[in-house]
Amino acid sequence: MTENSVKGSEATTPTRTTDTRTGRWILVAAGMFAVAWGGNEFTPLLVMYRLEHGFSAITVDTFLFAYVIGIVPALLVCGPLSDRLGRRPVMLPATAVAAAGSILIAIGADTAAILFFGRVLSGVALGIGMAVGGSWIKELSARTGSSAGARRAAMSLTAGFALGAGVAGVLAQWGPWPTHLAYLVHVGICVVTGLGMISVPETRPAVPSADRRRLVDDLKIPSAGHKRFLLVVVPLAPWVFGAASVAYAVLPSLMADHSGGHPIALSALMSVIALGSGFAIQAVGRRIDTPDAARGALVALTILVVGMVLAAWAASVLTIVAALIAAAVLGCGYGMALVSGLQEVQRIAGPDDLAGLTAVFYSLTYLGFAVPAILSALTEAWPGVVTYPAIFTAGAVIAAVCWAFVRTRSTHHLPAEASKIS
Template identity: 35%
Template sequence: MTASGWSANQFSALLGAYRSELGLTTASTTALFGIYVLGLIPGLLLGGPLADRRGRRPVVFLALGTSALATCLLMIGPVAAVFLWPGRFLTGIGAGALLAAGGAWIKELSSPPHGTAPNPGAAARRSGLFLSAGFATGGLAAALIAQWAPHPMVIAYVPHLIISAIAALSAARAPETSPAHAHAAPSAPAPVAPGERRASGSDFRRLVVPVAPWVFIAPAVAFATLPGLVDSDVKGWETVYAGVITAVTPGAGIIVAPFARSLAARHRIATGAIGLAAIALGLLISALAAAQAQPVIALIASVALGAGYGLCVAYGLTEVAALAPAHQLARLTSSFWTVAYLGFLAPYVITLFTGVFSPPTILTAAAVLALITLATLAYRGTRQAHAR
């Protein structure tokens, strides 16, 4: 999971370098940022069901290999920029399959002893924690290397290859929790264990899907949009500044993890609701930062956006782990990540609208949408609680 987060975010901190060193336009770099999602979707949609049929281990190792190949293609980018496109696309495929299969594997490896009530939230938070750790360290490491190392857009990717090798060696010792059963006859659904809820497509659509895109809208705005709006005051340090934001944002998500745990214990939807409120606040602060071109205010915005990201990803993964029976866990996990990662298209959408509206106006409108989503979640969650 850490390798997956690292691979996704190492590119984000280099967007400014690609614009200045390779002469890529803002539209091109945000499109490269977003094409990652086009790879994620098949990676998630195919990786989850494949992991349910063939087992967690083979899918995880195939995804790790794909991710490493993608990084090698990105390293060729300074010589032939055309390789950046398949590199980012394959990064998405590898990360998507890792999220689907790896998230299910972690949940199963985290299962308590027989006879003990399961705690789906604990495993979900563990997945989110290590994913966020990869997000936080990958972008910052790439930025620091790119600022001072020779051949920055090549050397910056080397750490991911090392992390991937370490991840493969570590995972090789983990037991397979879902052996291949491609030709097994369908079996009746397992009984619901104490503390678990039967999977409900309606619950997933009503309570998880509306929140899911905001999981990555928040960090995507922080990574890909904010630095370009305020970096006029950090001339010469644009790459380091972008790297700091890519560390601060998921770092805030890690810090709020204990808070997410206490919220989830009090009320089912509280984690998601407060996460959406934090994202709305972060977007409003982002609008202020863009209006005044203030890097410090943008950093404050990234903290709020990161906290919202952490709370929303904890909410979504906890709900999925609680709703899904074992034979559908990877499938439902992949569905959640598919919807969540659509949020990575937000910077490209913002770029398209910038020709008509100012960035502060667009960011303020996004904050209003987050608040509307919050109101919808609160209404549906309250009705669901009364129905129970």
């Protein structure tokens, strides 16, 4: 975070003491938690839709990827739009959109088109939350003199991802109305957190109409061409949800027939372990990361190499213990990659394109959710030739190549203000 961005944030706050006392960033974090809950509550239920509702593995994995179709446009448009109009008017509808997505998924359990569209809405809500909510939290945190905005945003998302998956899996495995109850719980969370955000003050006033450029010009993100973003952040970003999707989508699917008769519960447990591990490492990730080198990214990629090797082992032996160990390590890799990527982004971005560059970063991270569908297609096209252990081993090699690439550029193209960032 640069001194200019802090000054810009402080210039928009009427009083510093009020925000220090109330910690209003927590209310925005709750909104991000809610949309993340909606984005990931579907994941442990993939097994249910495949086994009990007759959808093929590729179709189910396409549902998983469907919300990326909503996420990416929402990220790329709403981030810059909030730089133009302010954070509040763009972020406040996010929880309502998330609730609408859950309602559609709940009523469309046997209809592919309805499930797909519901997932897209969940993605739109999550995209808004990630791009706009993260920037809002960063600016609210800066008002209190804190530089923990990236960590707070990352942990809010990860907590929502983990608890959404865990609760949905438990309710679907043992609760009544397995295709409905989890989504109704989420709707209630959205209502509460959406109302809570209404009281949060604006941190970036709207640009006066006379001073506004064309929207298409606002959608341009100059800092996306920064060499450090291209050479350090871009090689790291797809691994964020690439690792996560292996941990709580691909491995649980492989374990469905080796789950002791509780495939949905095991899927939920793997999700919670992966994301819980990611949450835990994010709490210390800011201490590992440094503005003088790409240490955070390198630690993340190191963990990911180990995680992919463990995933190959788990896919070979198909035991619950192996699957849980692999999920935990991959979750650590996910969490470290997310928080270190956000730290790099917040150093690189100027005050006028923070939300926009955050949106570009998150868009790249979500390319990782194409992994399950791609792997399903490959293994079905060449059964017995392309196997999951071989694919995960190849993934470990690719992660190692990314590590070597980032290592050679670790201290290159540092932002001018990097030395001022704690």
